[in-house]
Amino acid sequence: MSGKGSTPTAIHLVILLAIFLTGHVVVSDDTTPIPADASAVRGWFSANVRAFKTRKATLDPELVAAEANPQVITVRQDGTGNFKKINDAIKSIPSGNTKRVIIRIGAGEYREKIKIERTKPFITFYGSPNAMPTITQYGTALQYGTMDSATVIVESDYFVAANIIFKNSAPRPDSTKNGGQALALRISGTKAAFYKCKMLGFQDTLCDDKGVHFFRDCYIEGTVDFIFGRGKSIYLNTQLHVLGDKDITVITAQARDSLAEDVGYSFVHCHITGTGKRTYLGRAWMPYPRVVFAYTSMTDVVLPVAWDENARPERRQTVYFAEYKCNGAGANMAGRAKFSKKLTDAQVRPYLTLGYIQGSKWLLPPPRL
Numbered sequence: 451m452s453g454k455g456s457t458p459t460a461i462h463l464v465i466l467l468a469i470f471l472t473g474h475v476v477v478s479d480d481t482t483p484i485p486a487d488a489s490a491v492r493g494w495f496s497a498n499v500r501a502f503k504t505r506k507a508t509l510d511p512e513l514v515a516a517e518a519n520p521q522v523i524t525v526r527q528d529g530t531g532n533f534k535k536i537n538d539a540i541k542s543i544p545s546g547n548t549k550r551v552i553i554r555i556g557a558g559e560y561r562e563k564i565k566i567e568r569t570k571p572f573i574t575f576y577g578s579p580n581a582m583p584t585i586t587q588y589g590t591a592l593q594y595g596t597m598d599s600a601t602v603i604v605e606s607d608y609f610v611a612a613n614i615i616f617k618n619s620a621p622r623p624d625s626t627k628n629g630g631q632a633l634a635l636r637i638s639g640t641k642a643a644f645y646k647c648k649m650l651g652f653q654d655t656l657c658d659d660k661g662v663h664f665f666r667d668c669y670i671e672g673t674v675d676f677i678f679g680r681g682k683s684i685y686l687n688t689q690l691h692v693l694g695d696k697d698i699t700v701i702t703a704q705a706r707d708s709l710a711e712d713v714g715y716s717f718v719h720c721h722i723t724g725t726g727k728r729t730y731l732g733r734a735w736m737p738y739p740r741v742v743f744a745y746t747s748m749t750d751v752v753l754p755v756a757w758d759e760n761a762r763p764e765r766r767q768t769v770y771f772a773e774y775k776c777n778g779a780g781a782n783m784a785g786r787a788k789f790s791k792k793l794t795d796a797q798v799r800p801y802l803t804l805g806y807i808q809g810s811k812w813l814l815p816p817p818r819l
Contacts, residue, residue: 592629694726714740
């Protein structure tokens with residue numbers, strides 16, 4: 451073991467450089483918590499989610515192989531790209547794909563219903579941040595079933611989207627009728643990341659279905675259960691916009707259904723905005739939902755009680771609904787449901803690190819084209 455007077459190693463030098471650049475110690479990609487100061491988040495991300503060339507030692511081997519030689523294909527409606535339709539670009543990617551394929555999507559509205567099969571991993575949707583393309587389709591649960599109503603369905607692993615608008619153009623559901631749920635996006639593959647994307651809809655906008663996922667700088671809007679599923683995900687600096695009126699609205703319906711299931715949603719430095727004043731942060735759709743809000747600003751759209759047991763009193767004993775150092779008119783803990791938790795520093799820490807989603811194995815910065 452090295453003594454106090456030993457020569458600094460490369461690891462030590464990296465840590466010192468990270469301290470100099472970001473102002474905080476980088477222990478490892480997966481253990482450094484997201485800082486409490488929102489202005490330090492960008493530095494934290496740069497230090498902990500570094501570029502591919504510096505990360506090969508920690509990434510999944512199949513991801514290393516895929517990222518070594520990325521391919522870019524373009525979709526433009528005016529015919530100046532490789533394809534005019536996104537679906538045609540996806541069809542060009544072979545089943546069993548083993549390399550990163552970046553589909554660069556030009557500005558405009560693409561009226562397509564898209565499904566990326568499990569056999570086509572390593573696909574990226576990339577739009578210009580200054581002219582974000584919109585992928586939209588009209589699809590309801592009555593037509594397709596809830597899960598297949600999504601405009602975009604991703605069943606493959608290692609998917610990335612940057613600067614994309616996902617939209618379901620179906621109208622706001624009539625609460626007196628069944629089948630009005632309409633998903634903008636269903637993500638059922640694991641190790642997926644979304645950067646500066648928008649998910650637009652009403653009921654069930656985003657199905658965070660299964661796998662580990664990361665959302666940063668996104669915008670998600672809806673009415674009831676507009677983030678639902680049994681994914682294990684971190685939402686960072688993401689706006690959750692409630693389209694409320696006189697009816698009850700619900701942000702999350704996390705679907706953990708047993709104590710042994712290691713899934714849940716962590717919202718960090720997020721912003722809850724919108725209309726109406728009858729919004730729940732989450733409801734116990736399944737017996738064991740796990741949802742944490744940390745450092746999140748909440749307007750008065752959030753009900754004082756904030757959490758709902760879904761008319762199942764027995765679920766008060768099994769839910770994990772928790773908050774940590776949130777702020778704003780809707781963040782007052784005084785009126786909270788008694789079955790919700792106010793976390794301590796130690797209790798919240800696991801939900802503030804990339805270890806929660808095993809980020810060191812797969813999470814990379816968004817592409818730069």
